[in-house]
Ligand SMILES: Nc1ncnc2c1ncn2[C@@H]1O[C@H](COP(=O)(O)OP(=O)(O)OP(=O)(O)O)[C@@H](O)[C@H]1O
């Protein structure tokens with residue numbers, strides 16, 4: 001990515017605490033349009049909390065978030081969604097009682113507008129809308145190679161596939177900013193490779209900006225354009241993978257984890 | 260062998276997004292409708308029509324209402340009988356204030372009153388969930404039932420405290436009141452229930468239905484998809500209460516003929532909840548299965564000893580009925596929480612692969 005590309009999201013001096021627990025302390029960083037930005041750090045560093053701040057689940061006590069040029073004190077999750085922020089969860093958060101197809105169709109909710117009257121008739125405009133979005137969803141299903149589990153209730157799927165369906169659901173929102181919370185956790189090598197390929201494809205072909213939390217350093221180094229490192233809620237490093245990897249503070253934080 | 264979808268390749272997403280994508284299901288539905296609209300009225304006796312089918316259909320409609328709220332949206336409600344009462348009382352008031360308008364119009368309109376009241380009592384659902392929400396709806400149940408007893412305007416100051424259904428006609432044929440025949444009442448109820456079931460089924464298969472199920476399964480993720488919880492939940496309360504309201508109005512106008520406030524007490528709420536649990540949470544057909552089991556099974560059990568010539572006292576049979584139905588409820592809660600609808604699914608799956616085990 002070129003360094004001149006514009007900033008999509010910037011986080012300025014954000015602090016978040018739960019009662020006495022300080023999850024994030026005065027963290028600032030930015031995400032540029034079209035890049036893959038990794039957020040790494042040891043367990044409990046505040047990575048997930050950071051994503052929750054970005055998409056409006058948590059409201060930080062201090063600091064500001066600027067997204068697409070607009071600074072805001074607080075935002076609701078549905079506002080984040082309607083402005084193009086999508087997200088997957090560390091612990092898969094699918095709609096367990098629904099099929100793969102329906103799960104991904106839910107991702108189209110914001111783009112569907114026919115009200116109760118037409119929905120009730122399921123005819124004419126409502127049916128046309130349903131088919132139009134089904135087509136988009138089928139493209140996503142093709143892309144993620146999950147054709148065979150289209151009609152399977154997601155609760156019955158193995159973990160790796162669930163993660164893939166969750167990615168599909170996020171993609172259905174056609175996000176500008178995609179937040180992925182450990183998308184490869186608990187996967188085997190092949191599944192990880194597939195997932196990496198999807199992430200790269202998304203970024204290269206659709207220009208989706210991606211913020212990625214990941215523990216596998218190999219994956220992080222390969223995929224990301226820039227990395228921000230958190231530890232105990234503080235930012236300890238920020239820069240290209242090479243720079244971050246050589247940073248003594250990062251090496252210290254990860255000491256004993258293979259570095 | 261006969262229940263196969265092989266060879267039925269869906270050529271379009273339209274065909275695959277249909278509510279009944281499999282041909283055999285559509286044929287089955289057509290047969291059921293034919294039997295319901297033609298065979299039953301032609302050959303059914305008065306008992307079958309008036310005491311079995313009419314109540315079964317009306318309870319099914321109420322069960323659909325509750326299923327929308329409890330099964331599809333995951334909001335536990337114990338106030339459904341009260342919402343049925345709102346439907347019944349508003350249909351009664353409207354039909355006595357404006358006797359010139361057709362009664363069916365008022366029965367359907369009563370749904371809107373129930374929906375309004377439902378939304379009002381659904382407001383706390385944004386903040387509270389599960390058990391606590393159930394308690395809040397219980398408050399609705401008691402408050403509304405208190406209104407039915409205390410506000411004499413609701414039953415036109417009738418000294419008995421009951422609402423009595425005025426005789427009304429449709430195209431010159433009596434459909435309510437003592438002169439309405441069981442066949443006409445059955446056909447009117449059937450038509451309303453079929454149409455409303457179709458509409459409900461369309462709703463739950465489309466965007467709105469998916470929204471409800473998303474809220475039920477994982478409300479955090481639902482919000483992330485851009486779903487606002489309060490409007491989604493209130494819509495579920497509104498639609499659900501609409502169905503309960505119409506069901507309540509039908510209950511008084513086309514089944515009981517008159518009703519006291521106690522007709523809408525907590526027992527009815529529980530009965531409907533049982534129907535939905537046994538039939539299958541989040542399943543349209545399950546609502547019918549549940550209503551059949553809870554309403555028709557006891558009738559069958561009551562008639563069995565006589566039919567078989569067994570000398571069992573009526574009181575004993577009554578107790579047996581409670582035992583069996585109660586046992587079934589516990590059985591389903593433990594063994595098959597998805598209810599009869601799931602058993603039906605499994606049976607269909609078995610049929611699909613028959614004669615092979617997989
Ligand atoms: N809802 C909450 N209530 C209280 N404390 C919380 C909450 N969410 C997070 N925390 C605390 O904030 C800190 C950061 O948690 P967070 O989940 O953001 O870490 P993480 O970097 O995602 O860790 P992991 O790698 O284990 O996922 C932890 O100490 C955690 O206990």
Ligand SMILES: [Mg+2]
Pocket residue numbers: 047048049090181
């Ligand atoms: Mg985390």
